[in-house]
Amino acid sequence: RYHRRYDGETRDYVISPLGIVFRDGVVYLVCQRNGRDDVVHLAMHRFLEAEGLDQPVHRPADFDLSAYVNHGGLNFKLSDEPLAIELQVTAETAVHLEETPLSTDQRITSAQDGRRRIIATVPDTAQLRWWLLGMGDQVEVTAPQALREELAERLNQALAQYR
Numbered sequence: 073r074y075h076r077r078y079d080g081e082t083r084d085y086v087i088s089p090l091g092i093v094f095r096d097g098v099v100y101l102v103c104q105r106n107g108r109d110d111v112v113h114l115a116m117h118r119f120l121e122a123e124g125l126d127q128p129v130h131r132p133a134d135f136d137l138s139a140y141v142n143h144g145g146l147n148f149k150l151s152d153e154p155l156a157i158e159l160q161v162t163a164e165t166a167v168h169l170e171e172t173p174l175s176t177d178q179r180i181t182s183a184q185d186g187r188r189r190i191i192a193t194v195p196d197t198a199q200l201r202w203w204l205l206g207m208g209d210q211v212e213v214t215a216p217q218a219l220r221e222e223l224a225e226r227l228n229q230a231l232a233q234y235r
Contacts, residue, residue, distance in 0.1 A: 073120040091137035144195030151196040158215035159190040
């Protein structure tokens with residue numbers, strides 16, 4: 073029995089667990105539900121009750137929990153197409169991104185104004201946007217233009233609240 077966040081409904085699911093992931097202080101059960109093939113993640117604190125069943129767990133033969141996480145499985149994908157992003161970041165932020173790269177193809181070069189230029193291919197996710205907005209003046213998105221405009225609009229709306 074699971075209490076859904078978005079519509080507040082309580083639903084009963086038959087779940088085939090695939091793994092548990094901790095992210096940002098929240099524990100998620102990665103699973104398949106109701107015999108479907110799609111993999112979902114459910115916040116453990118939303119479970120109201122559970123009982124064991126005598127049914128076998130359905131686990132896809134090719135499922136790999138690490139690959140699921142590394143390919144954006146918990147990041148609330150907005151598109152199946154990855155984004156080729158270009159950022160201008162402070163030197164301090166660049167040091168952090170050297171240690172924890174955004175992607176396997178990330179490249180860091182020096183920019184003329186003392187900042188660092190980051191080029192990477194990343195999943196198109198809400199998490200990416202939250203991270204970029206949370207970086208404030210430490211990062212500037214220079215490409216793709218649509219993402220730059222989206223973030224600029226959100227930052228303008230935030231600024232308007234302080235005026």
